[in-house]
Amino acid sequence: MxxxxxxxxxxxxxxxxxxxxxxxxxxxxxxxxxxxxxxxxxxxxxxxxxxxxxxxxxxxxxxxxxxxxxxxxxxxxxxxxxxxxxxxxxxxxxxxxxxxxxxxxxxxxxxxxxxxxxxxxxxxxxxxxxxxxxxxxxxxxxxxxxxxxxxxxxxxxxxxxxxxxxxxxxxxxxxxxxxxxxxxxxxxxxxxxxxxxxxxxxxxxxxxxxxxxxxxxxxxxxxxxxxxxxxxxxxxxxxxxxxxxxxxxxxxxxxxxxxxxxxxxxxxxxxxxxxxxxxxxxxxxxxxxxxxxxxxxGFLTVDGQKMSKSLRNAVDPLRLARELGPDTLRYYLLRAIAFGQDGDFSHTALIERYNADLGKNLGNLLSRTLGLCVKFSDGKTPPMGEIGPLERELAEAAANASAAARAAWDELAPHRALEATWTLSSAANAYVDKAAPWASAKAGDMVRTHTILATLLEALRQLSVMIWPAMPKKSDGLRAQLGLAPLAPKAGEDLWPKGFTPRPAGEPLALAAALFPTIDKDAEAALLTKLAPHMHGAPAAEAPATAAPAAAASPAAEAPPAINYDTFLGVDLRVGLVKTAERVPRKDKLLKLAVDLGEAEPRTIIAGLALSFKPEDLVGRKIIVVANLEPRSFGKGLVSQGMLLATGPSEALHLATVEGDAPPGSRLK
The missing domain is CATH 3.40.50.620 (HUPs)
Structure with missing residues (x-):
């Protein structure tokens, strides 16, 4: 462009x-x-x-x-x-x-x-x-x-x-x-x-x-x-x-x-x-x-503790950059910590966010798109045909993400800038599934298939620009696979994405190795032991003679005690449909949801989702709710009447959801 x-x-x-x-x-x-x-x-x-x-x-x-x-x-x-x-x-x-x-x-x-x-x-x-x-x-x-x-x-x-x-x-x-x-x-x-x-x-x-x-x-x-x-x-x-x-x-x-x-x-x-x-x-x-x-x-702690020589928990950023690549460290620090507030550096959260945001989101989008282009357009940019509602929806998402990210960078809020950037990546991943280019190709409609792929390539081009301040080398790598030259900013020239303008047809693409290969559990364990041995099981290199006893393993790392079948049946798990969602004032992590559980009135559920989701992104989703949990008060009249299920750190959560036609209130078995 x-x-x-x-x-x-x-x-x-x-x-x-x-x-x-x-x-x-x-x-x-x-x-x-x-x-x-x-x-x-x-x-x-x-x-x-x-x-x-x-x-x-x-x-x-x-x-x-x-x-x-x-x-x-x-x-x-x-x-x-x-x-x-x-x-x-x-x-x-x-x-x-x-x-x-x-x-x-x-x-x-x-x-x-x-x-x-x-x-x-x-x-x-x-x-x-x-x-x-x-x-x-x-x-x-x-x-x-x-x-x-x-x-x-x-x-x-x-x-x-x-x-x-x-x-x-x-x-x-x-x-x-x-x-x-x-x-x-x-x-x-x-x-x-x-x-x-x-x-x-x-x-x-x-x-x-x-x-x-x-x-x-x-x-x-x-x-x-x-x-x-x-x-x-x-x-x-x-x-x-x-x-x-x-x-x-x-x-x-x-x-x-x-x-x-x-x-x-x-x-x-x-x-x-x-x-x-x-x-x-x-x-x-x-x-x-x-x-x-x-x-x-603000200040940074490490795995919840103040950095201290006596605790041997200092983090060497140069070693992390050499092990994981500088862009991975840059992205994590810029995205996971709300700039202006205190933050916590966690080796585990770094790897989880890498897998979730970079490997399974942006990296997956790039691999899927280029793979489809190899299959359906001979590894070249396809021609853009007539756009439909799905393309207009993604173009609007791109415009909103670009404007929000630009404003956040200018306001010295890199965490919000990257959050906005990733809404486009998520929207493009959702678009692939909705548009289903494999289905139109199977039906012989290559005009429609090419339109879908051209739309995805434009979303990736915009993303390659928007990630450059945080991840310059990965931006270069992403653009190389798209067949684009590295960005070369010049004074007086505004390169920030301004509109959805697909490229001409016939330009070569370059499918290569995964830009963000995911880290499996074995590799993660090895990395954690190498990078933070005192926190992840390996003995410290130079433990002082008066060292305190080793901390017990975290509950998440231990197998929970077995329960009998009757105990499991006592947990009332139901399908819930999110009707509304809003932020809780002066509570950075909390959202207030109204959830339909098939009852006369929706239930209020207070959940710590705000670091991972915008309220509007949750409306219409079918989630899994523990329906027979005792109500929990959050003060000032906020009472949660249930608990939803999710996994991951608070800034990179994945919700347990239900696909298909299961109505609100359906029991899980």
């Missing part, structure tokens, strides 16, 4: 610069994958798009760690920064720049920003004493600390520090910041984080200590070399350093000429949403020259 020309917008998106006290892990990979996917989406729709990542390399913590390892701080950070630089290509991340805070260009820029703030009278000398968390590289107030003077983030004791310092007049910017937030409500997202920021600023801002004299590993304060800059004053400036000074061509990405979005973890939101705009305003930047948005995402 011809690209649509459009005006050029500019999109600049950044990760935090990662502190090099540790190697890349699944948390840093998650943030960086999200940012790369956002960059790719904006490229796809014709924007000039630029991505920045890098490393934060100054501070007391790094100075101490380097000395503990017998290295100079510079040698230590050189070694650690290289691990981050080399990690991202393994995950198909293509950042445009990689900045290090030890680079000369950054040092010069930070010192210039310091001078600008100093000239405006917002820096003064004094002495500071308070509790300091070396892990956070920030001071903590008494009310922030946990009992025992523990940092609320690291749960480690803070240190009492007293030293000479320069203070930044943060208190001066309290009202200007509140006014700015009011005029720019989308500056901090999601809304819950914005409320936290406003609450913190409203409670009163204290002047901020922005230099240190108790250690030397940092950028020297201009004309006062006994002071080094506070690591956050240093680090935050990287976003501008990488674009150069006023007049540099790259500065076109910065507001007001571009859209600049900082993606950060919620633990460093305060630095980005309060300190950073205050520094810029103090340096003479206008409100229109501040970043466009700071988006704070």
């Amino acid at each position: 011809r690209a649509i020309s459009r005006g050029v917008n500019r999109f600049y998106v950044t990760t935090p610069i990662y502190y090099v006290n540790d190697i890349p892990h699944v948390g840093t990979a998650y943030t960086t994958i999200v940012v790369d996917a956002l960059r790719r989406f904006h490229l796809l729709v014709g924007d000039e798009s630029r991505m920045l990542t890098g490393t934060d390399e100054h501070g007391l913590k790094l100075e101490r760690q380097a000395h503990e390892e017998g290295k100079t701080p510079q040698a230590f950070v050189d070694e650690m920064a290289e691990r981050f630089r080399q990690a991202w290509p393994v995950l198909d991340i293509e950042n445009d720049d990689f900045i290090r805070t030890t680079e000369p260009r950054h040092k010069a820029y930070v010192q210039d920003l310091w001078r600008r703030i100093e000239e405006r009278g917002d820096l003064y000398e004094g002495e500071y004493e308070d509790w300091y968390c070396v892990g956070c590289e920030s001071y903590k107030t008494e009310k922030e600390l946990l009992p025992g003077n523990l940092c609320p983030i690291h749960h480690k004791p803070v240190e009492r520090v007293k030293e000479k310092t320069f203070f930044f007049r943060l208190s001066r910017w309290e009202k200007p910041l509140l006014d700015f937030y009011e005029r720019n409500p989308s500056f901090v997202e999601p809304a819950s984080r914005r409320n936290e920021v406003i609450s913190f600023v409203s409670s009163g801002l204290r002047d901020l200590s922005v230099s240190r004299t108790s250690f030397t590993w940092g950028i020297p304060v201009p004309n006062r070399p006994e002071h080094v800059m506070y690591v956050w004053f240093d680090a935050l400036t990287n976003y501008l350093t990488a674009l150069g000074k006023e007049g540099d061509p790259l500065r076109r990405y910065w507001p007001p000429n571009g859209r600049a979005v900082h993606v950060v973890g919620k633990d460093i939101l305060r630095f980005h949403a309060i300190y950073w705009p205050a520094f810029l305003l103090s340096a003479g930047y206008t409100e229109k020259e501040l970043p466009s948005q700071v988006f704070a995402h």
